[in-house]
Amino acid sequence: MNMVRLILFPDDAQSPIPDQKLLFDGLQSAGLVGVPSNRDANIYCPGDQFMRLLTFLGCSPTVSMADESNDNDNPNNYYIELAEPTQDISVLQDDREFSPRCPQCGKSNSQWHSPLTSAASIYRCNECGMQAKAHEWDWRRHLGFGRTWLNIWGVHDGEAVPSEKLLELLEKLTGFVWNYAYSRK
Numbered sequence: 113m114n115m116v117r118l119i120l121f122p123d124d125a126q127s128p129i130p131d132q133k134l135l136f137d138g139l140q141s142a143g144l145v146g147v148p149s150n151r152d153a154n155i156y157c158p159g160d161q162f163m164r165l166l167t168f169l170g171c172s173p174t175v176s177m178a179d180e181s182n183d184n185d186n187p188n189n190y191y192i193e194l195a196e197p198t199q200d201i202s203v204l205q206d207d208r209e210f211s212p213r214c215p216q217c218g219k220s221n222s223q224w225h226s227p228l229t230s231a232a233s234i235y236r237c238n239e240c241g242m243q244a245k246a247h248e249w250d251w252r253r254h255l256g257f258g259r260t261w262l263n264i265w266g267v268h269d270g271e272a273v274p275s276e277k278l279l280e281l282l283e284k285l286t287g288f289v290w291n292y293a294y295s296r297k
């Protein structure tokens with residue numbers, strides 16, 4: 113399995129854990145999620161609407177909806193995982209270092225950066241003095257936060273974005289607005 117991913121998570125990091133069954137069943141009936149893979153209990157193959165619910169920005173790949181376990185390097189192998197929710201806000205990131213922008217003045221803050229250990233730590237902007245929790249800073253799609261999230265494994269940074277339809281569906285199923293980021297692991 114290609115360990116790069118598009119991560120979908122609630123825009124407000126403090127959102128509560130939604131009804132996971134309702135969310136999963138909704139994504140499956142909409143055709144984002146297909147048949148189970150043999151990789152892990154939570155990992156599924158793409159459903160028949162996968163290519164419509166994501167917008168690929170370059171050439172559209174030919175997506176395999178079956179589990180091709182002997183073909184780990186196939187760039188067109190995608191898998192969907194509804195991660196186990198966490199009580200605390202999880203930081204969804206890889207091990208690259210990245211400095212966020214201040215939510216008030218927009219200046220990049222080079223005094224601190226990811227990887228983060230906690231979403232709730234408070235940081236102060238050196239430019240304007242604003243103090244805000246880590247999840248309130250602008251990470252520009254380099255990392256996400258949340259108690260619940262969806263991994264779409266195999267999507268490289270900028271390769272695809274969630275369609276409006278998918279974002280609307282997630283909002284309808286959970287009651288809150290969703291956002292997205294990319295990670296290399």
Ligand SMILES: [Zn+2]
Binds near residue numbers: 215216218237238242
């Ligand atoms: Zn600032």
